[in-house]
Amino acid sequence: MSTERNLYTISVYTENNIGLLNRISAIFQRRHINIESLNISPSEIDGVAKFTIVVNMIEDNVKKIIGQIEKQVEVIKAYYHDDEATIYQISGLFKIKSELLFEERQIQNIIKESNARIVTVNKDFFVLEKSGKKAELVELHQKLSAFGIMQYTRSGRIAVTKEEMKISTLLETYHN
Amino acid sequence: METQTIKNNQIAKKVTERIFGSEAIVRCLIEEDVKIIYGYPGGAIMPVYDELYKYQDKIHHVLTRHEQGATHSAQGFARISGKVGVAIATSGPGATNLITGIADAQIDSTPMVCITGQVFSHLLGSDAFQETDIVGISTPVTKWNCQVTKAADIPAALAKAFYIARSGRPGPVLVDITKDAQFEELDFSYEKCTKVRSYIPVPKTAEGSLEAAAKLINEAKKPFIIWGQGVILSEAETQFKALVEKSGIPAGWTILGASALPTSHPLNVGMLGMHGNYAPNKLTNECDVLIAIGMRFDDRVTGKLDEYATQAKVIHFEIDPAEIDKNIKTDVAVLGDAKLTLDAILPMINENSHEDWHQQFKDLYEIEYEKVIKNDIHPTKEGLTMGEVIKEINIQSKGEAAIVTDVGQHQMIACRYTEFNKTKSNITSGGLGTMGFGLPAAIGAKMAAPEREVVSISGDGGYQMTIQELGTIFQQKAAVKVVVLNNDFLGMVRQWQQLFFEKRYASTEMVNPNFVAIAEGYYIKAKKVTKREELADAVAEMMASKEAYFLEVCVEKEGNVFPMVPSGASVSEIRLE
Numbered sequence: 093m094s095t096e097r098n099l100y101t102i103s104v105y106t107e108n109n110i111g112l113l114n115r116i117s118a119i120f121q122r123r124h125i126n127i128e129s130l131n132i133s134p135s136e137i138d139g140v141a142k143f144t145i146v147v148n149m150i151e152d153n154v155k156k157i158i159g160q161i162e163k164q165v166e167v168i169k170a171y172y173h174d175d176e177a178t179i180y181q182i183s184g185l186f187k188i189k190s191e192l193l194f195e196e197r198q199i200q201n202i203i204k205e206s207n208a209r210i211v212t213v214n215k216d217f218f219v220l221e222k223s224g225k226k227a228e229l230v231e232l233h234q235k236l237s238a239f240g241i242m243q244y245t246r247s248g249r250i251a252v253t254k255e256e257m258k259i260s261t262l263l264e265t266y267h268n
Numbered sequence: 269m270e271t272q273t274i275k276n277n278q279i280a281k282k283v284t285e286r287i288f289g290s291e292a293i294v295r296c297l298i299e300e301d302v303k304i305i306y307g308y309p310g311g312a313i314m315p316v317y318d319e320l321y322k323y324q325d326k327i328h329h330v331l332t333r334h335e336q337g338a339t340h341s342a343q344g345f346a347r348i349s350g351k352v353g354v355a356i357a358t359s360g361p362g363a364t365n366l367i368t369g370i371a372d373a374q375i376d377s378t379p380m381v382c383i384t385g386q387v388f389s390h391l392l393g394s395d396a397f398q399e400t401d402i403v404g405i406s407t408p409v410t411k412w413n414c415q416v417t418k419a420a421d422i423p424a425a426l427a428k429a430f431y432i433a434r435s436g437r438p439g440p441v442l443v444d445i446t447k448d449a450q451f452e453e454l455d456f457s458y459e460k461c462t463k464v465r466s467y468i469p470v471p472k473t474a475e476g477s478l479e480a481a482a483k484l485i486n487e488a489k490k491p492f493i494i495w496g497q498g499v500i501l502s503e504a505e506t507q508f509k510a511l512v513e514k515s516g517i518p519a520g521w522t523i524l525g526a527s528a529l530p531t532s533h534p535l536n537v538g539m540l541g542m543h544g545n546y547a548p549n550k551l552t553n554e555c556d557v558l559i560a561i562g563m564r565f566d567d568r569v570t571g572k573l574d575e576y577a578t579q580a581k582v583i584h585f586e587i588d589p590a591e592i593d594k595n596i597k598t599d600v601a602v603l604g605d606a607k608l609t610l611d612a613i614l615p616m617i618n619e620n621s622h623e624d625w626h627q628q629f630k631d632l633y634e635i636e637y638e639k640v641i642k643n644d645i646h647p648t649k650e651g652l653t654m655g656e657v658i659k660e661i662n663i664q665s666k667g668e669a670a671i672v673t674d675v676g677q678h679q680m681i682a683c684r685y686t687e688f689n690k691t692k693s694n695i696t697s698g699g700l701g702t703m704g705f706g707l708p709a710a711i712g713a714k715m716a717a718p719e720r721e722v723v724s725i726s727g728d729g730g731y732q733m734t735i736q737e738l739g740t741i742f743q744q745k746a747a748v749k750v751v752v753l754n755n756d757f758l759g760m761v762r763q764w765q766q767l768f769f770e771k772r773y774a775s776t777e778m779v780n781p782n783f784v785a786i787a788e789g790y791y792i793k794a795k796k797v798t799k800r801e802e803l804a805d806a807v808a809e810m811m812a813s814k815e816a817y818f819l820e821v822c823v824e825k826e827g828n829v830f831p832m833v834p835s836g837a838s839v840s841e842i843r844l845e
Contacts, residue, residue, distance in 0.1 A: 107466055111403055111414070118408045159590030165412045165432055168466040266465045 099128070100154045100172045101180060101251045104143035105135055105259050107166040116143060116167075119160045125149065129182070129248035137259055140168065146249045169262055173253050180251035184229040185211070186220040186236055187243035193218050196239055206232045217242055284455035289419030290315035292456050293383065293445065294323050296426040299458040302354050304345065304715055306330045306338035308365075310358025311398060313385030315450040330715065330744055333736035335362050337708035339369020340734065343378045344712030347695045348670055348720070350503065352379040352433050353712065359386045360398030363444070364405065368702055370440045371409040375699030376524060377501060379438035381429050382406075389417040389446040403444050411439030419452035423459070431461035436469025437588045438501060471589050473604040473612070480600045481583045482616035484557050490625045491517045492555035492580075494540055494548070494569075497524035497698075498562015498587060498606050505529070505691045507610035508561065514614065516621040518629050520548030522563050523679075524698040527688035531667070537629045541569040542833045543680035546640075546842060547632035549833060552577050553840040554628075561585040562606045565595040566699065575838035585609055639844040640830050645685055651824035652800055654681040654753050660807045661723055661751065662687050669721040669749075670695060670713055674706030674730035677759035680829045682725050704733030710748045711740055721749070721811070728754040728780050738790040741816045749810050750787070750818045755825050756780055763828045768835075787818035794818035 106112055113132065120127050128146040135142035147154065154172045161170040190213060192199055203210065208222040222232050229246055287295070293316050297305065305327060309317045320329050332338040335357045342353030353373075357366055363384040373380045387396040403415045412432045416425045422445065429441045485491055493515075499508045505528050512519050512529065518537040519529060529536050538545030540552070549571075552558065558580040563569070570576045573595060584591070584598040585606055592601045602609050644655030658681055661669070667689040673679040673696040688694060695713055697705035710724030731752050741748055762776040787794035793813060797806045803821065810817045833842045 109414075111407065114404060115407050122408060156590070156594055159592070159594070163588065163590045165464060165467045263465065266463070266468070 095150050095152075097148050097150055098174060099146060099148055100151070100174055101178050101249065102143070102145040102147060102154070102158065102161070102170060102172045103251065103253065103257070104145065104161055104170045105137075105168040105257070106141050106143065107168070108139060108141045109166050112141075112164070112166055115164055116161060119157060120147070123157070125157070131248035131250050133250070135259070137263070140259065140263075144249055144251055168266075169257075169259060171253070171257070173251075177255065178251040178253050180249050181223050182226055182229060182247050182249050183221065183223045184232070184244065184246040186222070186233070186241055187217050188220065188236065188239065188241055190214065190216055190218050192239050199236070199239060202232070202235050206235075208232060284457045286453055287456045288315065288319075288450065289422050289445070289452050289454060290450040291319045292419065292422045292454055293426065293450070294319040294327065295456060296423055296458060297354065298323065298326050299460070300352070300426070300430045302327060302352070304328045304330060305354040305356055306332055306341040306345070306712065307356030308332060308335050308338060308358070308362060310362045310385065312359035312387055312447050313356065313362070313383075315447065316356065316383070316385065329356075330711070330740065332708060333739045334734065335365030336368050336704065337711075337734055337737045337740065339366050339373070339380065339382065340702075340705050340708035341712030341715075341740070342380050343369060343373050343376075343705075344672060344695055344709030345716040346373075346378050346380055346712075347709070348692050348713040348722075349716040350501075350692065351716070352381055352430055354381050354383070356383045357385070358398065359384060359402070360400045362398075363400055363402035366442075367405065367409065368700075370406055370442065372697050372700040372702045372705060373440035374409045374411065376697065377438050377497060378440065379433040380440040381426075381433050382440060382442040384442065384444045385450070386415065386444045386446045388448045390448070392446070402442065406442045409440070410442050413442040413444070415444040415446070416449050417446045419449045419454035422449065422454065423456060424461075427459060427461035428464060432464065432467070470587060470605045471603040473602060473609055477600055477602045478609065478613050478616065481559075481602050482613055484581050484583055484600060485515060485517070485559060486618045488557035490555045491515070491557040491559060491622065492548075492551060493517050493519035493559045493561060494522070494552070494563060495519060495525045495528060495561040496522040496563025498585070499525060499528040500691055502562065502587070502606040504562075504605075504607035504610050507607055507614065509533075510614055511610050511617065514619055515617050516619070516626070517559065518622070518626050520544070522566065522569055522698070523683050523694070523696060525563060526683055526694035527691050530689050531687040532689075535626070538633070539683055541566075542571070543684065543829050543831065545633070545684070546636035546831050546844065547629040549831070549839040549842040550632055551628060553579065553838065555580050557581045557583065559583045559585070560596075561610070562587070564591050567595075570595060571833045571837055571839040571841070575840070636831065636844065644681070651827075652797070652803065652821060653827055654678050654823050655685050656800070657751070657753060657803065657821050657823065658682050658685040658725070660803055661725075664807050664811045665721050665723065669693070669723045670717065672696065672706050672710035672713055672722060672724045674726040675701045675703045676727045676730060677755075677763065677827070677829050678725055678727045678753045703730035706730060707734050707750065708737045708740070710750070711737060711744065711746050714746045714748045715744065718747075723749045723751060725751045725753065727759060728752055728756060728778055728783075729758040735786065738787060738792060742790040742792060746816060747814060748816050749813070750792075750816065751810075752783055752818075752820045753823050754780065754783065754820055755823050755827065757825060759827070760829070762826070766826070766828070783820045784818070792816045792818050794820070796820040796822070798822045
């Protein structure tokens with residue numbers, strides 16, 4: 093097995109309970125593992141939450157982490173995938189002075205070329221939204237930085253996997 | 269019987285009763301057949317204590333002298349009985365004092381339910397008096413925990429708590445209940461929890477894994493079984509013994525696995541790990557198939573992982589899937605409850621004796637006997653050894669006593685030299701290595717099994733960490749036999765300082781009090797022994813005592829525990845001196 097570090101997306105299906113975030117993040121903290129990004133949202137199943145956690149680790153250790161996560165009583169199932177096996181996106185928001193939109197022609201070009209979307213414009217600022225891969229957001233950030241960005245934020249990764257997750261089937265087996 | 273019928277009718281009709289949350293908590297415990305709990309009252313848990321007062325004919329509450337003692341007593345109770353131990357405390361410091369015991373129970377897979385009071389829910393997060401985030405604090409050291417803020421949620425939360433604590437790989441759980449939930453009324457009915465969606469206590473045994481394991485075992489020339497507490501927790505002692513005897517495979521144990529197979533059993537080749545026996549450590553690196561049963565390859569057992577049994581195929585019987593490949597790569601994982609998997613594999617195992625292989629263990633034992641054991645248990649030089657004290661206790665209790673140890677040199681010596689005849693007879697803090705565990709754990713063990721002789725064996729260091737529990741022994745009239753092996757040192761640390769820090773004895777020498785006077789201060793009969801010729805009589809007097817008894821034995825100051833696998837070394841580098 094590879095001893096190289098790699099980006100892995102860990103998907104965790106859980107009950108939607110208070111404290112579970114703490115319980116799951118403690119598994120990483122205890123092993124001195126930095127979480128690259130974390131997103132929690134509803135999943136395709138009613139009442140089941142989905143954690144999407146990105147880590148930079150060697151595969152052997154990811155497997156052990158999966159075991160520790162699944163061991164938690166309120167975790168239904170955990171998976172890990174490399175980037176090849178997932179379709180993933182992150183999203184970024186850029187708040188920029190409105191005057192730049194009209195004065196700097198280049199900004200309009202950048203927006204067009206990057207497929208970014210203007211969410212709102214008012215007299216003081218406009219907000220640009222861009223979804224895509226991290227590299228695309230980094231690139232856009234770089235280009236816009238030259239003009240000055242009032243606020244910038246980026247979401248955690250969200251991902252769906254190419255393979256089937258079969259959580260519903262799994263939940264049925266729990267009932268038996 | 270009448271109550272039973274009425275109860276059943278209630279369940280059948282789903283009749284509920286309007287009661288307070290505090291009473292519901294006590295009623296839940298009664299429903300779970302809890303008869304003894306250990307705890308300490310305080311503001312946020314007072315409504316529950318008021319109910320305990322009313323229900324004192326049903327539940328015996330043991331007032332320990334510190335909440336840590338309550339958890340260790342609950343652990344001792346659980347370890348000797350196989351039932352869930354219960355500890356209860358108030359919010360804030362009461363709750364945080366439980367943490368050491370909870371962490372100990374977590375790493376040693378001990379079923380325990382802890383109930384803590386919490387401030388009123390409207391005060392949560394306001395830094396109220398005795399408010400602490402015990403759910404947050406206990407999260408990394410509990411199998412499960414939750415906070416209850418509504419009385420109506422109490423029965424389901426506690427039912428779930430007991431189920432999770434005892435099922436699968438057992439562990440501690442904590443239920444934190446706000447004071448308003450205790451004061452609120454609810455329509456009480458109790459249903460035992462039998463499943464939790466998302467939780468699989470016992471994983472399925474993979475198809476073919478038993479056959480694959482049996483094939484490896486049957487074809488092995490030098491197979492070696494290593495077992496842990498899983499055998500005891502699954503109550504698989506009979507199945508385990510049958511497997512060992514039919515296959516003729518030598519078997520070594522982890523500290524928590526001790527007593528699952530009698531020490532005198534011809535195929536019991538002794539303790540694994542850092543201060544274990546010579547043969548099982550050495551031969552771990554010579555076996556061709558290593559069969560691990562209900563153990564987790566702790567670093568104290570394996571020594572240097574890269575040089576641990578690399579030549580062997582590894583079979584791992586295990587209930588917790590997260591243990592597979594965690595430390596040691598497994599060739600065949602047999603998931604499931606050991607009682608069931610061992611039962612299932614037995615018919616597939618060929619009868620064998622492995623005489624030559626077994627002889628290698630015997631030969632190495634002889635070396636260890638000459639170099640170490642003889643001097644430990646039959647010393648000729650001046651100064652009592654810990655080993656001879658253990659030997660004497662063992663002879664006089666005919667190996668029937670449950671030995672409850674603390675942590676350190678005495679613990680290793682006790683595990684090495686006690687001849688266990690009965691299962692669940694070695695109660696000790698293994699994974700966490702909690703000094704102070706022994707005395708309160710012995711109280712819990714004695715109360716859970718009053719018919720058994722329970723001997724608490726501690727060093728002078730650990731004993732003083734929970735010495736206040738002598739008060740609990742006195743108040744409860746718990747007939748615990750308390751032995752302190754006093755060398756006026758924190759002996760294990762001193763041994764390391766001697767071996768690895770050029771004898772710089774930094775803060776390991778203890779200036780000790782008059783232990784006999786302290787015990788007598790609690791009205792406990794007490795004696796101190798300093799000479800070899802006094803030992804047998806003193807132990808006899810202790811064993812004959814119907815009440816609690818304290819025996820201090822002054823042992824040689826700078827005795828060392830050998831064999832020893834130095835930290836970071838391979839098991840085959842085990843040292844005899």
